[in-house]
Each structure stands twice: as structure tokens, then as C-alpha cells.
Amino acid sequence: xxxHHTIDYIEFxxxxxxxxxxxxxxAFGWEFNDYAPTYAGIKGDSGExxxxxxxxxxxxxxxxxxxxxxxxxxxxxxxxxxxxxIVQEIFExxxxxxxxxxxxxGNELAVWGTA
Numbered sequence: 322x323x324x325h326h327t328i329d330y331i332e333f334x335x336x337x338x339x340x341x342x343x344x345x346x347x348a349f350g351w352e353f354n355d356y357a358p359t360y361a362g363i364k365g366d367s368g369e370x371x372x373x374x375x376x377x378x379x380x381x382x383x384x385x386x387x388x389x390x391x392x393x394x395x396x397x398x399x400x401x402x403x404x405x406x407i408v409q410e411i412f413e414x415x416x417x418x419x420x421x422x423x424x425x426x427g428n429e430l431a432v433w434g435t436a
Contacts, residue, residue: 340426360373387430405422418433419432
């Protein structure tokens with residue numbers, strides 16, 4: 322059961338569903354529940370945490386989704402190898418370090434870690 326006022330589900334609009342699934346599986350090990358040719362749910366530890374919805378147009382400038390990583394440098398490499406584009410290299414901020422990237426559909430996300 323979700324906790325009050327916490328993020329429960331994040332949905333990404335993507336241009337090509339299969340390419341998005343491949344990218345997120347390769348970069349972060351995500352797994353999916355396929356529902357339709359244009360929709361897949363993102364599996365989490367205790368249920369779905371989000372979804373990928375295929376659309377003709379991806380609108381940029383939505384909320385920034387921030388992922389956590391135990392090994393930031395390995396995550397940079399995984400994003401690069403999976404076909405993502407690093408738009409802001411690793412930088413320090415109070416509490417840790419992070420980088421920003423875009424996925425193949427142009428969605429910008431960030432990944433952070435301590436140390």
C-alpha cells in the first residue's frame with residue numbers, strides 16, 4: 322500500500338516502446354509487464370512503480386525523475402552503453418553527487434549517489 326504523499330507511479334512518454342524497454346533494461350536492469358503494444362508497466366520490488374507509454378510526441382520539461390545508484394561511475398557507463406546521452410557530467414551537491422542524461426526518446430533524468 323502506498324504511503325501518503327509519496328511518489329507512487331511515474332509514467333514516461335516514449336517514442337518507441339521496445340527501444341525504451343531495451344534502454345532501461347540495459348542501463349538499470351528494469352523489468353516490465355507488457356499490457357498492450359503501446360504500454361508497459363515498470364516492475365518494482367512490491368508492485369509496479371511506473372510505466373512506459375508510447376506516444377507520437379514526447380513533451381520535454383516535465384518533472385525531473387532522480388534515480389539512486391550505489392556506483393555512479395558504473396551507472397554513467399551503463400547509460401552510455403545503452404544508448405543514452407549524458408547531458409550533465411557528474412557533479413557534487415550537498416549530500417552527494419549526480420549526473421543527468423537523456424534516454425533515446427529525449428526524457429531527461431538524473432542519477433545520484435553518495436561518495
